[in-house]
Amino acid sequence: HSLFSAVPAAPPDPILSITAAFRADPSPKKVNLGVGAYRTDDGLPYVLPIVRQYERHFANDHSLNHEYLPQDGLTHFTVHSARLMFGKHSAPLNDNRVVTVQALSGTGALRIGFAFIATFLGQRLVYVPNPTWSNHRNVVPHAGLPPTRTYRYFDAATCAVDIDGLLADLKAAVPGSIVIFHGCAHNPTGADPSREQWKQILQVVKEAALVPFFDNAYQGFASGDLDTDAWSTRLFADSGIEMFVAQSYAKNMGMYGERVGALNVVLSSSSSVDIVRGQLKRLIRATYSSPPLHGARIAAAIMSDEHAFRSWQTELRTMSERIRNMRTRLRDCLVANGAPGNWDHIVKQIGMFSFTGLNAEQVRFIRSKYHVYMTLNGRISMAGLTEATVQYVADAICDAVK
Numbered sequence: 001h002s003l004f005s006a007v008p009a010a011p012p013d014p015i016l017s018i019t020a021a022f023r024a025d026p027s028p029k030k031v032n033l034g035v036g037a038y039r040t041d042d043g044l045p046y047v048l049p050i051v052r053q054y055e056r057h058f059a060n061d062h063s064l065n066h067e068y069l070p071q072d073g074l075t076h077f078t079v080h081s082a083r084l085m086f087g088k089h090s091a092p093l094n095d096n097r098v099v100t101v102q103a104l105s106g107t108g109a110l111r112i113g114f115a116f117i118a119t120f121l122g123q124r125l126v127y128v129p130n131p132t133w134s135n136h137r138n139v140v141p142h143a144g145l146p147p148t149r150t151y152r153y154f155d156a157a158t159c160a161v162d163i164d165g166l167l168a169d170l171k172a173a174v175p176g177s178i179v180i181f182h183g184c185a186h187n188p189t190g191a192d193p194s195r196e197q198w199k200q201i202l203q204v205v206k207e208a209a210l211v212p213f214f215d216n217a218y219q220g221f222a223s224g225d226l227d228t229d230a231w232s233t234r235l236f237a238d239s240g241i242e243m244f245v246a247q248s249y250a251k252n253m254g255m256y257g258e259r260v261g262a263l264n265v266v267l268s269s270s271s272s273v274d275i276v277r278g279q280l281k282r283l284i285r286a287t288y289s290s291p292p293l294h295g296a297r298i299a300a301a302i303m304s305d306e307h308a309f310r311s312w313q314t315e316l317r318t319m320s321e322r323i324r325n326m327r328t329r330l331r332d333c334l335v336a337n338g339a340p341g342n343w344d345h346i347v348k349q350i351g352m353f354s355f356t357g358l359n360a361e362q363v364r365f366i367r368s369k370y371h372v373y374m375t376l377n378g379r380i381s382m383a384g385l386t387e388a389t390v391q392y393v394a395d396a397i398c399d400a401v402k
């Protein structure tokens with residue numbers, strides 16, 4: 001008899017279990033479109049040259065050490081992170097009413113943000129888009145809040161945002177609730193609201209007294225431009241409301257495993273800044289004491305040096321262009337194959353993923369016959385496609401839908 005015999009097995013994570021199945025597949029033809037990380041056209045992980053450059057630089061700088069960071073992280077990093085998110089002309093930044101703490105990438109920012117909400121703002125409901133990144137459903141209750149509720153987001157018929165459903169559901173939400181928005185490159189659908197639609201959403205958020213929590217996992221990675229991708233978050237932040245913003249440098253700096261991110265809390269007045277920061281530090285202290293240094297040091301160096309920043313922007317454009325190119329190639333291959341239906345949504349969607357419209361049965365068929373792996377909801381990672389595999393994947397999809 002063991003102390004642990006009553007522990008139930010955890011259900012497999014819908015995304016991480018695909019990677020495991022892919023690894024176990026011996027077929028030489030296999031293609032992994034489940035992974036949420038950028039790959040080069042050779043199918044390999046990519047370390048940004050500017051990141052490499054600073055790693056070399058820091059390795060040779062013997063004045064640096066590995067002392068602990070404070071609970072809220074590297075100030076040089078958090079200052080630049082907030083500026084990157086909110087922009088040079090940000091009203092809340094200029095008024096000194098944003099609290100920014102370093103976090104364990106985007107997930108850690110969400111987790112600490114929701115722990116703060118659960119501890120100090122009461123048992124509020126949290127609304128997430130339907131569908132959403134599956135981990136939102138885990139993080140929110142794990143932080144001590146009720147299970148998430150959903151608001152309508154995606155219209156399968158048009159493969160675009162269901163703006164009427166979205167606005168209606170937010171209008172009907174319990175006042176004071178938290179609403180998660182994907183700042184750009186909605187995961188998994190790749191469908192974002194237009195600027196006009198974001199303005200409508202802001203209006204409803206204000207009228208319904210909701211509290212936005214922006215999840216920004218893809219700034220600069222969606223359009224290739226850091227400011228363009230921050231547009232929705234800045235619209236809300238500059239409108240004078242209080243809100244939370246999570247940032248991740250996993251995708252846009254390719255530092256997935258270094259866990260570089262930040263949580264920002266936008267307050268209505270600078271008088272609560274010290275109190276909110278103090279409580280966030282206390283939560284962090286009790287959770288993991290202090291964040292990791294290596295990635296934050298690199299990110300801060302890149303963001304604070306004009307020349308490095310320009311290199312980063314170029315590298316971001318290269319990554320997002322490769323992804324956009326793969327969208328066009330896949331759509332064109334599907335059309336050339338005579339795959340029934342309209343495939344323009346693949347080109348219209350933005351970000352890392354495409355919601356193909358394939359159902360679970362078709363996904364399973366493609367997996368067993370072609371060894372092409374994707375999540376059961378038909379989401380494919382465009383970054384997993386290469387010039388060498390795109391035709392093969394199009395053949396597989398065509399076979400599944402015919």
Ligand code: PMP
Nearest residue numbers: 036105106107133187217248250
């Ligand atoms: N939010 C969304 C919508 C994401 O897609 C991701 C990454 N898959 C994250 C947050 C967080 O990722 P990380 O913790 O690696 O920054």
